[in-house]
Amino acid sequence: MQGLPQLKQISIKDYAAAGAATAVQPTPARDRASAGNSWYMAMTRAWGETLDKQAGKIETLSDAISSQGEDTPSVMVQLTAEAQRMGFMSSNASTSNNSVAQALETLAKKQ
Numbered sequence: 001m002q003g004l005p006q007l008k009q010i011s012i013k014d015y016a017a018a019g020a021a022t023a024v025q026p027t028p029a030r031d032r033a034s035a036g037n038s039w040y041m042a043m044t045r046a047w048g049e050t051l052d053k054q055a056g057k058i059e060t061l062s063d064a065i066s067s068q069g070e071d072t073p074s075v076m077v078q079l080t081a082e083a084q085r086m087g088f089m090s091s092n093a094s095t096s097n098n099s100v101a102q103a104l105e106t107l108a109k110k111q
Contacts, residue, residue, distance in 0.1 A: 047093035
């Protein structure tokens, strides 16, 4: 996948630390979000990185089948499994993103 920026993989512990550090700062939430420092943005970047990594696995297997002639049943089954995993992960990313966004919207309305 050319043209996409290289993304750094971040652990859950790093997200928690980033969220705690952001919560301590007296900056308005809107400014933090526009700067890309909010925990919500960190979560969405993490999902993006995870999905990019999974897409890379699928791309590698697909290339092995199409250009390298490795169209054996084991590679085909592995490609199918990785594609199904991608679908599962994509669905979970969307659900978690939407759930958190709705929760943040609800909190914003109460303020």
